[in-house]
Amino acid sequence: MARYSHEVLRGLLAKHMLFRDASARLLDGLVKFATVRHFNTNEEIFAKGDPGNGLYGVLCGRVSIYTASQEGEEVFLNILEPGEIFGEIALIDGGSRTASAGAMEPVDLLQIHRDHFMPFLRDNPELGLSMLPVLCERIRMNVEFIEDAVFLHLSARLAKRILSLAEVHGRPEPCGVRIGFKLSQQDLAHMVGATRERVNRELSLWREHGVISIDDGMILLRKAERLKQMVEEISA
Amino acid sequence: MARYSHEVLRGLLAKHMLFRDASARLLDGLVKFATVRHFNTNEEIFAKGDPGNGLYGVLCGRVSIYTASQEGEEVFLNILEPGEIFGEIALIDGGSRTASAGAMEPVDLLQIHRDHFMPFLRDNPELGLSMLPVLCERIRMNVEFIEDAVFLHLSARLAKRILSLAEVHGRPEPCGVRIGFKLSQQDLAHMVGATRERVNRELSLWREHGVISIDDGMILLRKAERLKQMVEEISA
DNA sequence: GCGCAGAAGTGACGGTAATCACAGGGTTTC
DNA sequence: GAAACCCTGTGATTACCGTCACTTCTGCGC
Numbered sequence: 248m249a250r251y252s253h254e255v256l257r258g259l260l261a262k263h264m265l266f267r268d269a270s271a272r273l274l275d276g277l278v279k280f281a282t283v284r285h286f287n288t289n290e291e292i293f294a295k296g297d298p299g300n301g302l303y304g305v306l307c308g309r310v311s312i313y314t315a316s317q318e319g320e321e322v323f324l325n326i327l328e329p330g331e332i333f334g335e336i337a338l339i340d341g342g343s344r345t346a347s348a349g350a351m352e353p354v355d356l357l358q359i360h361r362d363h364f365m366p367f368l369r370d371n372p373e374l375g376l377s378m379l380p381v382l383c384e385r386i387r388m389n390v391e392f393i394e395d396a397v398f399l400h401l402s403a404r405l406a407k408r409i410l411s412l413a414e415v416h417g418r419p420e421p422c423g424v425r426i427g428f429k430l431s432q433q434d435l436a437h438m439v440g441a442t443r444e445r446v447n448r449e450l451s452l453w454r455e456h457g458v459i460s461i462d463d464g465m466i467l468l469r470k471a472e473r474l475k476q477m478v479e480e481i482s483a
Numbered sequence: 484m485a486r487y488s489h490e491v492l493r494g495l496l497a498k499h500m501l502f503r504d505a506s507a508r509l510l511d512g513l514v515k516f517a518t519v520r521h522f523n524t525n526e527e528i529f530a531k532g533d534p535g536n537g538l539y540g541v542l543c544g545r546v547s548i549y550t551a552s553q554e555g556e557e558v559f560l561n562i563l564e565p566g567e568i569f570g571e572i573a574l575i576d577g578g579s580r581t582a583s584a585g586a587m588e589p590v591d592l593l594q595i596h597r598d599h600f601m602p603f604l605r606d607n608p609e610l611g612l613s614m615l616p617v618l619c620e621r622i623r624m625n626v627e628f629i630e631d632a633v634f635l636h637l638s639a640r641l642a643k644r645i646l647s648l649a650e651v652h653g654r655p656e657p658c659g660v661r662i663g664f665k666l667s668q669q670d671l672a673h674m675v676g677a678t679r680e681r682v683n684r685e686l687s688l689w690r691e692h693g694v695i696s697i698d699d700g701m702i703l704l705r706k707a708e709r710l711k712q713m714v715e716e717i718s719a
Numbered sequence: 720g721c722g723c724a725g726a727a728g729t730g731a732c733g734g735t736a737a738t739c740a741c742a743g744g745g746t747t748t749c
Numbered sequence: 750g751a752a753a754c755c756c757t758g759t760g761a762t763t764a765c766c767g768t769c770a771c772t773t774c775t776g777c778g779c
Contacts, residue, residue: 314626316634324629340619345626372608375615382618383576389625390550390581393560396632397676398552401766431726440633442767447728464726637736667756681736683758700756720779727774738763747754 251306256281256357259304262330265381266374273371280363286350295347299337300361305329308354309428313437314346323438324392326351328415335381338364396440399478404439405449406474409459413468422469429464487542492517492593495540498566501617502610509607516599522586531583535573536597541565544590545664549673550582559674560628562587564651571617574600632676635714640675641685642710645695649704658705665700 257278260266266274283306286292292303295314303310305327312325312333324346327333337344338361368374395404409426417424436446453459458470468474493514496502502510519542522528528539531550539546541563548561548569560582563569573580574597604610631640645662653660672682689695694706704710 314630316630320634322629322633324626336619336622340616342619342623345623368612372612376604376608376611379611379614379618380576382615382622383572383578385622386572386618386625387578387581389622389629390560392629393558393625393632394550394552396629397558398556400764432728433726443727444729444768445766447726451728668758669756678737679757680738680759684736687758722779723777725775725777728772730771731769733766733768735766736763737765739761741760742758744757745755748752749750 251283251355251357253278256283256306259306259330259357263304263332265332265377268377269374273374277359277364277367280359280367281357282360284356284358286354286356288350288352290350292348292350292354292356293334293344295344297337297344299334299342299344301334302332302338302359302361302364303334303348304332304357306355306357309351310354310356311349311351312346313349321437322440323434325388326438332381335378336385339378339382401439401441401445402449403478403480405435405441405446406477408435408438409466409468410471410474410478412466413471417468420467422467424468424471426466426468430466431464487519487591487593489514492519492542495542495566495593499540499568501568501613504613505610509610513595513600513603516595516603517593518596520592520594522590522592524586524588526586528584528586528590528592529570529580531580533573533580535570535578535580537570538568538574538595538597538600539570539584540568540593542591542593545587546590546592547585547587548582549585557673558676559670561624562674568617571614572621575614575618637675637677637681638685639714639716641671641677641682642713644671644674645702645704646707646710646714648702649707653704656703658703660704660707662702662704666702667700 253275257274260274260277261269286308292310293299307329310327310331310333311323312327313321313323315321325333333348334344336342341361395407399407412426412430413424416427418427419425432446432450433443435450436443439446450459450461453473454461456473458468458473460467460469489511493510496510496513497505522544528546529535543565546563546567546569547559548563549557549559551557561569569584570580572578577597631643635643648662648666649660652663654663655661668682668686669679671686672679675682686695686697689709690697692709694704694709696703696705
């Protein structure tokens with residue numbers, strides 16, 4: 248497993264909006280409690296319903312936050328990049344995990360245990376104030392997710408998702424924007440709450456029309472405008 | 484408009500979980516900033532996208548929190564009872580309203596302006612700590628809403644909604660539980676994200692089977708067990 | 720190189736729910 | 750008390766999407 252120095256861990260936390268206003272001393276105090284854990288691809292970090300006893304930060308790799316029905320059908324709520332923090336809901340209210348988390352690739356995580364974090368929070372209530380906007384941001388994301396799920400058809404949901412992936416992970420190329428990692432159609436289906444077959448058909452259609460092309464499992468977005476149109480038009 | 488004494492207003496706040504740990508002095512300080520506003524049935528309290536400059540508490544009446552698509556299609560995210568608080572998201576992060584709020588009946592609201600609340604919050608950071616679980620609760624509700632929307636068919640969503648309405652507003656009667664206020668089928672449709680016609684058909688079916696009956700627009704839940712079964716069974 | 724697993728691609732079919740259209744009942748308004 | 754309006758009830762039709770079933774393709778390990 249990779250080793251991380253105190254400075255590197257502190258750097259990860261310092262970059263996050265949660266600790267934007269935090270003093271160096273406060274960060275140092277918190278990093279003392281941090282441990283590093285490694286997870287392999289597809290390994291489960293925690294499951295929905297588990298007791299929530301830790302806060303996590305992504306050091307490297309991508310982490311999926313997802314929920315599943317009784318039948319095992321999965322839907323991704325979020326995909327986290329290095330530098331992002333998760334697991335704060337159950338940490339704060341002491342309840343069970345609202346969703347599951349899994350490693351989409353080999354992942355190193357920073358973990359701070361609830362037993363360390365909560366006393367620290369009580370001693371530094373200004374940290375609580377900083378957490379408020381973080382939670383608000385989660386709520387805004389969730390509300391947008393709800394709106395999309397209820398109002399938009401699959402084509403619009405998928406278009407929106409691919410546009411946002413291109414925005415976050417996109418590398419410009421001569422004839423468009425490349426989404427820089429492999430993404431199975433099953434994963435895409437999980438993101439938009441649909442079946443693999445349905446996503447396949449939609450992508451095939453777009454490929455025929457030259458809106459996207461796919462080489463080696465990586466999507467090249469050629470006509471972003473067309474997708475933006477779809478999000479607007481097909482909403483009803 | 485009804486008048487509310489300082490003590491009544493303080494009582495409303497004191498009962499809320501947000502102020503569970505709050506001292507009397509803190510509450511008094513906050514109530515000084517409170518104003519009372521009245522809204523008539525169907526009047527809009529604020530709209531999604533508005534600048535969020537106030538925290539509200541429900542003194543009397545029911546308030547709906549809803550979001551709408553560009554085409555005007557509406558979905559209720561929540562229905563608030565007297566004693567509940569809303570509008571805290573945009574208040575905290577200074578962003579725009581994530582959803583709209585409307586009066587479902589004549590409503591009196593307590594309002595605290597952002598210009599008063601935020602300095603107060605900075606001076607009393609322990610209040611910030613109390614807000615964290617409140618926001619977590621919102622997130623848990625939203626995640627459950629997402630799961631229902633994605634995983635459950637209409638019949639199960641509607642069953643779940645009616646069971647929860649019966650739990651909150653139910654009065655026991657000889658042969659079941661009465662949901663104690665009029666609720667149009669259009670409103671129900673908004674709650675579960677469906678059309679009025681679809682809800683009507685489902686209710687008609689349930690009435691035929693003696694699961695519910697409806698007198699004067701108010702639902703009498705006769706066989707709650709049957710609805711609970713539906714939530715479990717028809718999930719896939 | 721063979722076999723196997725996982726991903727992609729496609730056709731046929733069925734089911735859930737939206738849409739459109741209209742009729743009847745109850746309430747409010749003047 | 751007639752008109753206007755909203756809510757309810759129901760039929761016919763259509764659209765979207767899931768399910769099932771199958772084939773192909775692409776690594777990947779042995």
